[in-house]
Amino acid sequence: MSAETRPVVTAAAPESRTGALALTAVVGALLIGGAGVALVQQGLVDGGVLAGQGWLTSTVAWLDATTAATAAAVMILVAVLGLVLLLAAVLPRRRAELPLPGAPGVVVEPGDLARIASATAETVDGVLTATSVASRRRVTVDVESTGAAHVPAAVRGAVAERFESIGLDVAVGARDAVRGSGRQQSRTELPPHGGTDA
Incomplete structure (x- = not known):
């Protein structure tokens, strides 16, 4: 295997x-x-x-x-x-990064969260491109897809599972736009689920 x-x-x-x-x-x-x-x-x-x-x-x-x-x-x-x-x-600034559980001294920046989310979303069947924005506790993934109805839920599930696998408690939202007619049209939006907003 x-x-x-x-x-x-x-x-x-x-x-x-x-x-x-x-x-x-x-x-x-x-x-x-x-x-x-x-x-x-x-x-x-x-x-x-x-x-x-x-x-x-x-x-x-x-x-x-x-x-x-x-x-x-x-x-x-x-x-x-x-x-x-x-x-x-x-005065000290509020720390932007998240400590990575199980790896003392290792932190993850919001930019890293966005990169992980986008890279993971692009592995979902039907996703053409993906971009993400992230904070310490929340990630929103915008994808352009072929229009398959399962895409938003599949993206949110895949990204949430990826974060859970590395021990991060992050809320994940997904928004899908369908490619067609030379422009993107809003299709489906799933609000953040899981994690704790901050």
């Missing part, structure tokens, strides 16, 4: 965990760059190279003319913005 053949799946590239830090760095760089430009413009005005009033001088004059309430509001706004950026940089 030959061994069971599994669809070949290419692993997704690891997701970067530095998104918040990158955003903070960009905002910080923009603020520093803006301050530098303002200082250069002020220096050129003071040196007589540029006509008019320097931006820093104008800012100071505006602050002098503002009321205490307006100044307090501006300071509070700046403080809140700084706090938000600080929290975004230091």
